[in-house]
Amino acid sequence: MTQLLPAPTGLAGTLAIPGDKSISHRAVMLGAISQGATQIHHFLAGEDCLRTLQAFRKLGVQIEQAQDEVLIHGQGWAGLHATNHPLQMGNSGTTTRLMMGLLAGRPFASQMIGDASLQKRPMKRVTEPLKAFGGQVRLSPAGTLPATITGQILHPATVELQVASAQVKSALILAALQADGPSTIIEKLPTRNHTELMLRQFGADITTASDQRTITVHPAPHLQGQTVTVPGDISSAAFFLVAGAIVPHSQITLTGVNLNPTRTGILNVLQQMGAQLTVTEYPSASEPIGDLTIQSSSLKPINLGPVDIPAVIDELPLVALLAACAQGTSKITGASELRVKETDRIATVSAELRKLGVQVTELPDGMIITGRPHWTIKNTQLDSHGDHRIGMMLAIAALKADRPLALGHADAVAVSYPEFFTDLARFRKKA
Ligand SMILES: O=C(O)C1=C[C@@H](OP(=O)(O)O)[C@@H](O)[C@H](O)C1
Ligand SMILES: C=C(OP(=O)(O)O)C(=O)O
Numbered sequence: 001m002t003q004l005l006p007a008p009t010g011l012a013g014t015l016a017i018p019g020d021k022s023i024s025h026r027a028v029m030l031g032a033i034s035q036g037a038t039q040i041h042h043f044l045a046g047e048d049c050l051r052t053l054q055a056f057r058k059l060g061v062q063i064e065q066a067q068d069e070v071l072i073h074g075q076g077w078a079g080l081h082a083t084n085h086p087l088q089m090g091n092s093g094t095t096t097r098l099m100m101g102l103l104a105g106r107p108f109a110s111q112m113i114g115d116a117s118l119q120k121r122p123m124k125r126v127t128e129p130l131k132a133f134g135g136q137v138r139l140s141p142a143g144t145l146p147a148t149i150t151g152q153i154l155h156p157a158t159v160e161l162q163v164a165s166a167q168v169k170s171a172l173i174l175a176a177l178q179a180d181g182p183s184t185i186i187e188k189l190p191t192r193n194h195t196e197l198m199l200r201q202f203g204a205d206i207t208t209a210s211d212q213r214t215i216t217v218h219p220a221p222h223l224q225g226q227t228v229t230v231p232g233d234i235s236s237a238a239f240f241l242v243a244g245a246i247v248p249h250s251q252i253t254l255t256g257v258n259l260n261p262t263r264t265g266i267l268n269v270l271q272q273m274g275a276q277l278t279v280t281e282y283p284s285a286s287e288p289i290g291d292l293t294i295q296s297s298s299l300k301p302i303n304l305g306p307v308d309i310p311a312v313i314d315e316l317p318l319v320a321l322l323a324a325c326a327q328g329t330s331k332i333t334g335a336s337e338l339r340v341k342e343t344d345r346i347a348t349v350s351a352e353l354r355k356l357g358v359q360v361t362e363l364p365d366g367m368i369i370t371g372r373p374h375w376t377i378k379n380t381q382l383d384s385h386g387d388h389r390i391g392m393m394l395a396i397a398a399l400k401a402d403r404p405l406a407l408g409h410a411d412a413v414a415v416s417y418p419e420f421f422t423d424l425a426r427f428r429k430k431a
Contacts, residue, residue, distance in 0.1 A: 001406045001407065001408055001410070002406070002407045002410035002421070003404055003405075003406060003407075004382070004394070004395055004398030004399075004401075004404065004405045004406065004407050005398070005399075005404050006398065006399060006400070006401050006402065006403065006404070007243075007247045007250075007399040007400075007428060009249060009429045010247055010248055010249030010250040010251075010296065010429055011240075011243055011244060011247050011250040011251075011252055011399070011427040011428065011429065012250065012251055012252065012427060012429050013252060013253075013426050013427045014252075014253040014254075014255060015240065015252075015253075015254055015255070015423055015426060015427070016232065016254075016255045016256050017232030017233060017234075017236055017237045017254050017255065017256055017257050018042075018044055018046075018068075018232065018233060018236055018417065018419065019042040019043055019044035019068060019230035019231070019232065019233060020044065020194075020230055020231055020232065020233040020234070020235075020258050021044050021046060021048060021049060021094070021233055021235065021236075021416050022094065022166070022192060022194050022233075023194050023198070023228075023230045023231065023258070023287065024040070024043050024044040024046075024049040024052075024230050025048070025049055025052045025092075025094050025095060025098065026098075026170070026194050026195055026198050027040045027043065027070070027198065027228040027230060028040070028043075028049070028052045028053050028056060028063070028070065028072065029052065029056070029098060029099070029102060029174070030198055030199065030202050030223065030226075031063075031070075031072035031074050031225060031226075031228075032056040032059075032061045032063075032072055032074060032079070032080070033074065033076065033077050033079075033080070033102070033223060034074040034076065034202055034223040034224055034225040034226070035074055035075065035076045035222060035223065035224055035225060036074055036224060036225035037071060037072065037073060037074070037225045038070075038071070038072040038074055038225040038226055038227070038228065039069075039070070039071055039072075039226075039227045039228070040069070040070035040071075040072070040227075040228050040229075040230060041068070041069060041227070041228070041229040041230065042068050042229055042230040042231070042232075042256075043065070043068045043069065043070045043230055044068070044230065044233065044416070045065070045067055045068055045418070046414060046415060046416045046417060046418055047090060047091065047092075047414050047415045047416075047418075048090065048091060048092035048094065048095065048415050048416060049092075051088065051089055051090040051091075051092045051095045052092070052094075052095045052099075053065060053070070054088070055087045055088075055089070055095060055099060056072075056080075058083045058085065058087055059080045059081060059082075059083060059087075059110075060079065060080060060081035060083075061073070061074065061075075061079055061080065068230075072225070074225045076221075076222065076223070077106070077178070077221065080103075080106050081108070082108035082109065082110070083110070086111035086112060086113045086146065087099070087110060087111065087112050087113070088113055088114070089112050089113065089114040089115075089118055089145070090114060090115055090118065091114070091115050091117055091118055091342060091388075091415050092114075092118065092415075093118065093121055093167060093341075093342075094167055096112060096114060096118065096121075096123070096145065096147075097123070097125075097126045097165075097167035097168065097170070097171045098167060098170050098171050098174060098195075099112070100112070100123070100126050100127065100130065100135075100137055100147065100149060100171050101126065101130060101135070101170070101171030101172055101173070101174040101175040102171075102174040102175070103149045103151060104130050104133070104135035104136070104137065104149055104151065104152065104154065104175050104178075105133075105135070105151060105152065105153070105154040105175055105177075105178030105179070106151040106178075107151050108151050109148060109149065109150045109151060110148070110149045110151070111146060111147065111148050111149075112145055112146060112147045112149070113145055113146045114145045114146075116386075117342050117343065117386060117387075118145060119144055119145050119146075120144060121144060121145075121340055121341075122143055122144065122340055123137075123139050123143055123144055123145065123147060124139065124143040125162070125163050125165060125168050126167070126168050126171045126172075127139060127143075127147075129159045129161065129168065129172055130171065130172065130175055132157035132158075132159050133154045133155060133156070133157045133172070133175045133176065133179055133183070134152045134153065134154050134155050135149075135152060135154065135175055136149070136150040136152055137149045137150075138150075153180075154175055154176075154178050154179045154180075155179055155180060155181070156176070156179040156180065156181035156182055156183040157176070157179070157183050157184075158183065158184040158185075158186070159172060159183075159184075159185055159186070160186040160188075161185065161186065161187050161188050162188065163188060163337070164187065164188040164189040164191055164309070164310050164337070165191060165337070166191035166192040166193075166194075166195070166262075166310075169185055169187055169191060169195070169215070170195040172185050173185065173195050173196070173199070173206070173215065173217050174195075176217035176219075177199075177204060177217060177219060177220040177223075178219070179219055180219060181219065182216055182217065182218045182219070183216070183217045184214060184215070184216050184217075185214075185215045185217065186213060186214050186215075187213035187214075187215070188213075189213065189306070189307060189309075189310050190212040190213050190262060190310065191262060191310045192260065192262040192263055192310070192311075193208065193260070193262050194260070194287070196208060196215060197260075197286050197287060198228070198286070199220070199223075200286075201226050201228070201286055202223040202224060202225075202226055203220070203222070203223050203224045204217075204218070204220040204223060205217075205218035205220070206218065231256060231257065231258035231284075231287050231289045232254070232255070232256040232257040232258060232289075233257075233258065233416070233417075234257050234258050234259070234260075234263050234264065234266065234267075235263070235314045235315060235389075235416070236416065236417050236420075237254040237257045237292060238266045238315045238318050239318065239392050239393070239395075239396050239417075239420070239424075240252050240254055240294075240423075240424070240427065241254065241266065241267075241270060241275075241277070241292060241294050242270075242318045242321060242322055242393075242396055243396045243399055243424070243427065244294035244295065244296065245270060245273075245275045245276075245277075245294055245295075245296065245297045245299065245322065245325075246296070246299070246321070246322065246325045246396075246399070246400055247296060247399050247400060248296045249296060250294075250295065250296045250427075251293065251294070251295045251296075252293070252294050252427060253291060253292070253293045254291065254292045254293075254294075255291045256289060256291070257289065257290060257291065257292055258287055258288070258289055259279070259281055259288040259289060259290045260287055260288055261288075261311070262310070262311055263311060264311060265308060265309075265310075265311030265312025265313075265315065266312050266315040266318065266319070267279060267292070268308075268311075268312075269302060269304070269312060269315075269319055269322065270294070270322070272300075272302055273297075273299045273300050273301070273302050273322055273326060274297055274298065274299055274300045275294060275295075275297040275299065276294065276295040276296075276297045277292065277293070277294050278292070278293040278294075279291075279292055280292075280293075298327070298373075299322060299325055299326035299327070299371070300326055300327065300328065301323060301326045301327070301328035301329055301330040301371065302319070302322070302323065302326070302330045302331075303330065303331050304319065304331070304332045304333070304334075304335075304366075305333050305334050306333070306334025306335075307334075308334070309334050309335050309337070313335075313337060313338075314389060316332060316335055316338055316345065316349075317345055317349045317389050317390055317393040318393055318396070319332060320332070320349045320353060320360070320367055320369055320393075321353070321393055321396060321397050323367075323369035323371050324353055324356070324358040324360075324369055324371045324372075324375070324397070325371050325372075325373065325400065326371040327371065327372075327373065328370070328371065329368060329369070329370045329371075330368070330369050330370075330371065331366065331367075331368050331369075332363075332366035332367050332369075333363060333365055333366040334365055334366065335365055335366045336364060336365035336366075338366075341387070341389075342386070342387040342388065342389070342390075342415075343385045343386065343387040343390060345387070345389070345390065346362055346363075346365075346366065346367060347362065348385045348387060348390050349367065349390065349393070350362045350367060352382055352383065352390065352394055352397075353369070353397070354378070355377070355378055355379035355380075355381075355382060356375045356377055356378070356397060356401065357375040357376040357377055357378050358370075358371065358372075358375060374402075375400070375401065375402075377401055377402065377403065377405070380403065380404070380405045380406060381405075381406050381408065382394045382397075382398070382405055382406065382407050382408065383407070383408035383409055384407060384408065384409040384410060384412045384413075385409065386409050386412050387412055388412045388413050388414070388415035388416050388417065389416070390412075391407060391409065391410055391412045391413050392413055392417065392420055394407055395407060395410075395413075395420070395421070395424060396424075
């Protein structure tokens, strides 16, 4: 149990945001399959990204790591070797799904296992389209981990994805790189494009059509190691953006944040809800980056539908919190993907916000939330349900409560943000 305290006099300060989780995973993966050294600066040393790093060590790649500095001694695709032990994916869907595509084309068999949450998450979304390339993955009868990937010679394919998922897209891209001709992947909706951007830096020939959802991948037998500086994670910055918006008398600045438009849905949501937000973008080579300043704001309700979801998928628990503080009724639909994250986030967000006295109606693919500037707390014992993003959202919600609250399973935050509670404490003004 961790005690959560209300914010008595508002929040203030400036924070450099830790590295992006999605980009850190990809930097390790691309470094591991490339020739020569890959240096990663500002790596996110959270539990999930460390799972990726450990998995490649198990596969024989030499990797040095000290906090947020990583050095990978890549020996190309052929530098990966079979291991007798199952690869432990922990809580990380990204590691699991991307590595399925990557390992599908290696000339050996691999096994993957995961924690209780990951073992429930759907994997057929990757293994079914992988079949078009010749990929062979055996799953449990429920279509989940444990998985056995039997590496094959892969062939080019054209696949149209049934689910809007950057993890599925990236898995197929990593398989397509190993095929013996160009492949085409057509997304349902555009999703985060970090894999495509970083692959170009490592020397791959990969193009995205003007519709933003048709991707052509050419074989890439030789990728070249690079230096990658990981930008700050907008999904981590989002917790403090929301804190600054909902706690009266606050002003918060977050620096070095990734502003890739496939990820900035939370900024559009804040602006639409009437938050006072300033975005300062500065020049950068590949991934856009900038600083964000937020001030306390009175919030209007919002309506989000299917096309809005991919760019804000991981921030939807925070959107629910913003809605809980807004004057009026908000609606989120087209977000059934939330049901297959670390927890069923529609169920866990609804259950926890109700403890705070917020009126929430669950929909199969979203939520209807009626907000109020002041809540009538019904239950002070909150729980992350072992889901990092739920835990952090509740810690932000607690800043607005009129009494201390308790958070069960608070240690889950280490999955994506080990320093979360320390960083949050920095914004508390002295009373
Ligand atoms: O590709 C990635 O790095 C991610 C993609 C998203 O998952 P889906 O692809 O399942 O939507 C997101 O929720 C996850 O946190 C990270
Ligand atoms: C869904 C998430 O991650 P993953 O799918 O990698 O477990 C997340 O970080 O919110």
